[in-house]
Amino acid sequence: MNQAEILNALIADNLVSDPKGARGRLLKEAARLFRDKGYERTTVRDLAAAVGIQSGSLFHHFRTKEEILKAVMVETIHLNTALLKTAVERAQTGVARLRALIRAELESINGQTGEAMAVLVYEWRSLSETSQAEVLKLRAIYEQVWLDVLAALKAEGQLLADPFVVRRMLTGALSWTITWYRPEGGGLSLDGLTDQVMAMMAFPR
Amino acid sequence: MNQAEILNALIADNLVSDPKGARGRLLKEAARLFRDKGYERTTVRDLAAAVGIQSGSLFHHFRTKEEILKAVMVETIHLNTALLKTAVERAQTGVARLRALIRAELESINGQTGEAMAVLVYEWRSLSETSQAEVLKLRAIYEQVWLDVLAALKAEGQLLADPFVVRRMLTGALSWTITWYRPEGGGLSLDGLTDQVMAMMAFPR
DNA sequence: GTTTACAAACCAAGCGCTTGCTTGGTATGT
DNA sequence: ACATACCAAGCAAGCGCTTGGTTTGTAAAC
Numbered sequence: 001m002n003q004a005e006i007l008n009a010l011i012a013d014n015l016v017s018d019p020k021g022a023r024g025r026l027l028k029e030a031a032r033l034f035r036d037k038g039y040e041r042t043t044v045r046d047l048a049a050a051v052g053i054q055s056g057s058l059f060h061h062f063r064t065k066e067e068i069l070k071a072v073m074v075e076t077i078h079l080n081t082a083l084l085k086t087a088v089e090r091a092q093t094g095v096a097r098l099r100a101l102i103r104a105e106l107e108s109i110n111g112q113t114g115e116a117m118a119v120l121v122y123e124w125r126s127l128s129e130t131s132q133a134e135v136l137k138l139r140a141i142y143e144q145v146w147l148d149v150l151a152a153l154k155a156e157g158q159l160l161a162d163p164f165v166v167r168r169m170l171t172g173a174l175s176w177t178i179t180w181y182r183p184e185g186g187g188l189s190l191d192g193l194t195d196q197v198m199a200m201m202a203f204p205r
Numbered sequence: 206m207n208q209a210e211i212l213n214a215l216i217a218d219n220l221v222s223d224p225k226g227a228r229g230r231l232l233k234e235a236a237r238l239f240r241d242k243g244y245e246r247t248t249v250r251d252l253a254a255a256v257g258i259q260s261g262s263l264f265h266h267f268r269t270k271e272e273i274l275k276a277v278m279v280e281t282i283h284l285n286t287a288l289l290k291t292a293v294e295r296a297q298t299g300v301a302r303l304r305a306l307i308r309a310e311l312e313s314i315n316g317q318t319g320e321a322m323a324v325l326v327y328e329w330r331s332l333s334e335t336s337q338a339e340v341l342k343l344r345a346i347y348e349q350v351w352l353d354v355l356a357a358l359k360a361e362g363q364l365l366a367d368p369f370v371v372r373r374m375l376t377g378a379l380s381w382t383i384t385w386y387r388p389e390g391g392g393l394s395l396d397g398l399t400d401q402v403m404a405m406m407a408f409p410r
Numbered sequence: 411g412t413t414t415a416c417a418a419a420c421c422a423a424g425c426g427c428t429t430g431c432t433t434g435g436t437a438t439g440t
Numbered sequence: 441a442c443a444t445a446c447c448a449a450g451c452a453a454g455c456g457c458t459t460g461g462t463t464t465g466t467a468a469a470c
Contacts, residue, residue: 022419038330040245044456057420059457122327125243161404165393169405172381173374180373188370199366200374202407227445249430262446264431 015078031115039126070131076116077138080108097149103194121175220283236320244331275336281321282343285313302354308399326380
């Protein structure tokens with residue numbers, strides 16, 4: 001299963017909107033705007049203009065503005081959980097699995113789904129408490145993939161620190177890359193960046 | 206120089222507002238509200254109510270709402286740069302200096318100035334570009350303290366990764382603690398948390 | 411192969427409310 | 441006497457969302 005096949009499977013299961021459809025296009029533009037300007041500073045008029053419709057017409061697809069934010073988050077988690085799982089399944093050793101997770105999350109954040117991932121991390125407060133609980137359930141599945149790998153590494157003695165703490169540190173460190181990492185222009189590649197994270201944790205290449 | 210003395214020196218130099226004065230109290234409440242609800246969701250009426258005045262009266266102290274945000278950020282940087290410098294000066298070895306920096310930043314984020322530090326990190330987008338440039342200049346001084354210590358560690362061979370990348374990773378990891386770390390209730394202490402960060406980088410205790 | 415039916419997608423207009431900020435005036439301390 | 445700190449009232453603009461009606465796509469009925 002490559003990336004495109006995973007995406008298509010999720011679209012078929014109605015877990016992710018087809019980016020060619022009206023709803024999918026709107027969510028993509030919403031993710032971009034929410035990341036660039038923040039949820040609060042993005043108006044429904046901005047969102048509508050980005051897909052070329054009137055602001056009122058948005059509410060034919062979504063009941064509220066917040067529902068758009070939630071949809072961006074939910075679909076992003078579905079997609080990235082699937083991507084993360086296949087990435088980790090391919091690796092053979094504990095260290096290789098950690099590397100695969102770091103590489104996959106960096107790709108989520110700085111690749112195609114980057115806008116939506118940034119929204120997921122930094123616009124959390126703008127969700128209602130009900131929606132937060134809903135999204136949190138989905139996130140837990142994603143997090144468990146990480147925790148399993150880190151716990152195994154700890155048991156092997158390759159990790160000195162607590163798996164839960166390490167995961168949280170890596171969450172912050174990796175998501176923060178969106179504020180400074182710019183792959184274009186011949187700088188650090190995604191693989192190079194992954195190497196750096198591993199080296200910071202004193203895992204030699 | 207202890208923490209209180211540093212604060213008093215900065216107040217005397219007019220770099221930080223006295224928290225007992227009207228302006229200082231307002232900035233403290235503003236930091237709390239901006240962190241809890243976000244800058245955009247916090248109204249000038251919220252800010253005024255928090256210090257017990259009318260919303261219009263705010264504009265006697267600050268010309269715009271954004272100026273309040275900028276003041277929170279600028280004063281926080283001034284204070285924490287001073288705290289960081291004294292922390293690093295006390296340590297003797299390279300590893301000890303790194304530990305002192307981590308410990309000091311964790312204290313900034315999770316201690317007294319935590320609200321303001323969170324605002325500094327997560328409300329950046331809400332600043333006008335002019336203000337961003339201004340605040341960035343001050344941040345550069347703070348960052349240089351970190352980079353000097355990390356570069357020395359790299360030269361000693363105790364650090365495998367690039368100092369700039371490590372600093373950015375740590376910025377993300379440490380600031381992210383505000384979203385999950387809760388010292389109260391007998392969990393991890395600030396020293397314990399610092400140990401965990403060092404252990405993640407494979408520095409034994 | 412045209413007509414009819416009907417839902418999905420969208421527009422044009424605007425309502426009610428909240429927002430940041432202004433204005434003109436009044437206490438208060440020195 | 442004069443500046444500092446505040447209040448009471450409200451304005452103009454922008455906000456999320458609603459409403460009533462029109463277009464468009466699709467597919468069965470004739």
